[in-house]
Amino acid sequence: MGFVFSKVFSGLFGSEQIRLIIIGLDNAGKTTILYKLHKDEVVQTVPTVGFNVESVTYKNLKFQVWDLGGQTSLRPYWRCYYQDSNAIIFVVDSADKDRMDVAKQELELMLEEEEVKGLPLLIFANKQDLPEAQSESEIVSALDLHSIKNRQWALFKVSAIKGEGLNEGFEWLVDVLKY
Ligand SMILES: Nc1nc2c(ncn2[C@@H]2O[C@H](COP(=O)(O)OP(=O)(O)OP(=O)(O)O)[C@@H](O)[C@H]2O)c(=O)[nH]1
């Protein structure tokens, strides 16, 4: 516990960057979120093969943000990136009702990994600008988030293309990492 605390502490107040991993199904909007955070731009994306990594500064804190490809064949590789992370961001396409159960399964697999034990979990319910986007309570229920007991988690409704909700999510993350 002391080790975890000191690692996060030095990340927040020292020169070390805070390492964040973004995962979620393909097409969820992970890369769009990364570049919205990094450059404040909505970029044209292609499906990520491998990863993108960029630095993001929020409130004078430096984050190293890893955006991993979410296609089915790439998901087994997510676990290769978990080591030394400070938090996990899970992105879900709020309008992709048909694949909520797949998203739930992938989330559960990640949460079982030893290397992410106890790490804060930030869920971005993306694409809230779409009319068919599901509500917060629908997504919380579909992903069975209330069953998560051994870590801090929060869900934020966001729209990466509109840039809405991302800052609120980071605000939460910074608060959680501080204590
Ligand atoms: N309407 C809407 N579309 C979005 C939003 N965010 C991303 N998209 C679109 O969703 C598609 C997929 O976005 P990506 O960021 O490439 O998705 P990804 O999660 O990185 O996908 P993989 O790299 O395959 O895992 C693109 O056409 C984006 O423009 C959003 O907030 N609203």
Ligand SMILES: [Mg+2]
């Ligand atoms: Mg991508």
